[in-house]
Amino acid sequence: MTSRNLILQGIPASPGIVLGRAKVLAERLESQPYCCLLYSPEEINWELDRFLEAVEQAEADLFALRDALPPDYQEHAHLLDLQILLLKERMIFQETQRLIQEERYNAEWALFQAWQKVRELFQGIGDPYIKGRIQDVEEVYRRLQSNLAGKEAWNLSGEEPVILVARDLSPAEATQMTSSQVLGFITERGGRTSHTAIIAQSLEITAVVGVDFATREIASGDQLIMDGLTGQIILDPDEALRCSYQARKKDFEAFKGEVALSSNQPAITLDDYPTQILANIELPEEVILGLKYGADGVGLLRTEFIYLRQRHLPTEEELFEDYRRVVEAMAPRVVTIRTLYIGGDKFLSHLEYAPEMNPALGLRAIRFCLKEQNIFRTQLKAILRASACGRVRVMFPLISSVRELQEARHLLNTVKQELQESGVPFDAQLPAGAMIEVPAAVTLAHLLAREADFFSIGTNDLIQYALAIDRGNKQVADMYQPLHPAVMRMIREVVHAARVARIPVAMCGEMAGDPLYIPVLLGLGVAELSMNAMAIPMAKHIIRMITSGEARKIARHALRLVTVEEVNDYVAREMNRRFPEIFRFVHALAANLEP
Ligand code: PEP
Numbered sequence: 258m259t260s261r262n263l264i265l266q267g268i269p270a271s272p273g274i275v276l277g278r279a280k281v282l283a284e285r286l287e288s289q290p291y292c293c294l295l296y297s298p299e300e301i302n303w304e305l306d307r308f309l310e311a312v313e314q315a316e317a318d319l320f321a322l323r324d325a326l327p328p329d330y331q332e333h334a335h336l337l338d339l340q341i342l343l344l345k346e347r348m349i350f351q352e353t354q355r356l357i358q359e360e361r362y363n364a365e366w367a368l369f370q371a372w373q374k375v376r377e378l379f380q381g382i383g384d385p386y387i388k389g390r391i392q393d394v395e396e397v398y399r400r401l402q403s404n405l406a407g408k409e410a411w412n413l414s415g416e417e418p419v420i421l422v423a424r425d426l427s428p429a430e431a432t433q434m435t436s437s438q439v440l441g442f443i444t445e446r447g448g449r450t451s452h453t454a455i456i457a458q459s460l461e462i463t464a465v466v467g468v469d470f471a472t473r474e475i476a477s478g479d480q481l482i483m484d485g486l487t488g489q490i491i492l493d494p495d496e497a498l499r500c501s502y503q504a505r506k507k508d509f510e511a512f513k514g515e516v517a518l519s520s521n522q523p524a525i526t527l528d529d530y531p532t533q534i535l536a537n538i539e540l541p542e543e544v545i546l547g548l549k550y551g552a553d554g555v556g557l558l559r560t561e562f563i564y565l566r567q568r569h570l571p572t573e574e575e576l577f578e579d580y581r582r583v584v585e586a587m588a589p590r591v592v593t594i595r596t597l598y599i600g601g602d603k604f605l606s607h608l609e610y611a612p613e614m615n616p617a618l619g620l621r622a623i624r625f626c627l628k629e630q631n632i633f634r635t636q637l638k639a640i641l642r643a644s645a646c647g648r649v650r651v652m653f654p655l656i657s658s659v660r661e662l663q664e665a666r667h668l669l670n671t672v673k674q675e676l677q678e679s680g681v682p683f684d685a686q687l688p689a690g691a692m693i694e695v696p697a698a699v700t701l702a703h704l705l706a707r708e709a710d711f712f713s714i715g716t717n718d719l720i721q722y723a724l725a726i727d728r729g730n731k732q733v734a735d736m737y738q739p740l741h742p743a744v745m746r747m748i749r750e751v752v753h754a755a756r757v758a759r760i761p762v763a764m765c766g767e768m769a770g771d772p773l774y775i776p777v778l779l780g781l782g783v784a785e786l787s788m789n790a791m792a793i794p795m796a797k798h799i800i801r802m803i804t805s806g807e808a809r810k811i812a813r814h815a816l817r818l819v820t821v822e823e824v825n826d827y828v829a830r831e832m833n834r835r836f837p838e839i840f841r842f843v844h845a846l847a848a849n850l851e852p
Pocket residue numbers: 557559598694714715716717718719765766767
């Protein structure tokens with residue numbers, strides 16, 4: 258058989274290069290549930306018993322999986338706990354029983370109908386985290402269907418390590434992977450920021466997501482090369498290509514090891530200009546990653562994930578415990594806690610929301626908190642209490658006016674007063690900052706700087722609002738350009754306002770962790786960068802190989818260019834010239850792939 262060298266392109270989600278055989282998980286979904294109507298009460302009872310047994314079996318399997326999690330993966334046990342809870346979730350558990358009793362459906366069909374309703378309910382939700390929750394329900398659904406069919410749930414033990422290929426993988430499925438069984442995984446759905454991708458990174462398993470038609474093009478047993486740096490999958494590669502990727506893999510791993518050796522060293526430029534490289538984390542468990550990769554602190558704790566992972570509003574005590582864990586683990590380094598970023602595309606199932614035509618421009622982040630002041634005050638209390646356990650900063654997201662910042666600070670002060678009166682310890686000097694992620698905040702930066710103790714530029718949203726490009730819309734993804742001249746000028750303006758007011762300025766959007774942009778950002782005067790923990794070693798490596806003068810020169814030149822194409826071209830050339838050892842890994846081996 259001749260080799261095909263067929264290339265599929267996806268989104269790189271967790272770096273690495275692996276070669277191996279595919280195992281396609283979509284096969285699990287092929288047996289469609291069938292419908293048959295029940296005639297007698299005995300039949301109905303029989304089907305109800307089958308369903309309850311399937312649930313019991315699933316519960317026992319999930320508990321067993323949870324208990325067998327290796328110590329390193331214990332941080333992900335909550336995902337299995339969530340699935341255990343979902344087994345008894347009303348919309349699946351009770352609805353399936355109702356359909357068996359009232360509609361006289363067999364158990365498989367009743368369960369399928371209940372699942373369809375849940376799926377419809379979630380359709381159209383764009384938020385990756387909420388999507389992650391749908392994946393958990395789907396995982397529970399699949400498990401129950403295979404129990405009803407008498408099949409074993411997904412189990413890889415005993416197989417040689419494979420590259421998993423699936424339409425989608427839930428975070429819970431990702432936690433079941435170990436590098437001895439799974440070389441990497443490829444999914445048709447998902448984005449760079451999905452929870453499954455985050456877990457892949459924390460388990461250091463190579464992942465490529467968003468690969469169209471992966472389960473149609475790839476069959477179990479096919480030979481694959483998967484490049485988690487470029488997002489390329491090569492199906493059925495020839496010998497020459499296999500050799501070239503083996504060499505690339507060896508090279509990349511050696512380079513990664515070399516870079517990691519110094520990731521605990523400070524990030525200082527060649528001319529002794531100090532910078533701070535911090536970690537972005539979503540859940541308290543991820544603080545371990547920040548420490549592993551040498552973070553100088555946490556520059557962004559996205560607190561909404563703590564709210565989203567449970568079914569009730571967290572209490573002050575629960576929040577405090579979560580924040581305390583992060584703060585104590587990071588001490589004496591700083592932990593920047595961002596207040597709740599709910600609304601828009603992330604919502605809490607236990608609260609009522611008015612429908613919004615344009616949720617990205619709606620009641621979200623600080624706007625939501627200033628409206629729901631009880632929720633906000635509870636969070637502020639927990640943050641203040643945690644500030645007694647280490648070095649904490651608080652920051653308010655989506656600030657678009659001075660008034661909003663003043664109101665948020667006013668609430669912070671009233672909460673401080675209450676704690677003081679009750680004798681509860683906290684850091685009276687707790688710095689309170691503003692996130693700059695709305696163009697209005699850029700224009701007002703010099704005024705906001707008088708009210709803020711620091712700025713943190715959230716480029717994910719700033720770019721979306723400045724360029725009018727929905728950050729989650731694939732159709733316009735190529736227009737989402739961090740080096741757009743308008744964006745660079747905005748960053749320059751914010752840095753200038755912060756300098757005049759003598760407050761620090763950080764950046765915590767994805768732009769901060771991309772090696773390509775780091776010298777430009779340094780040159781623009783952003784010396785505190787917060788990023789995905791795995792990106793830290795490379796960021797530090799780049800900073801240690803450049804002088805602040807060179808970085809300023811690159812930024813100055815980039816600012817003189819008129820179009821984003823010119824800027825991209827200039828920066829790419831400049832970075833390739835200065836850091837060929839890094840950028841050779843990011844550029845696809847396109848030349849080798851010509852048919
Ligand atoms: C940002 O907008 O850059 C940011 C860090 O916030 P998030 O990605 O959570 O919206």
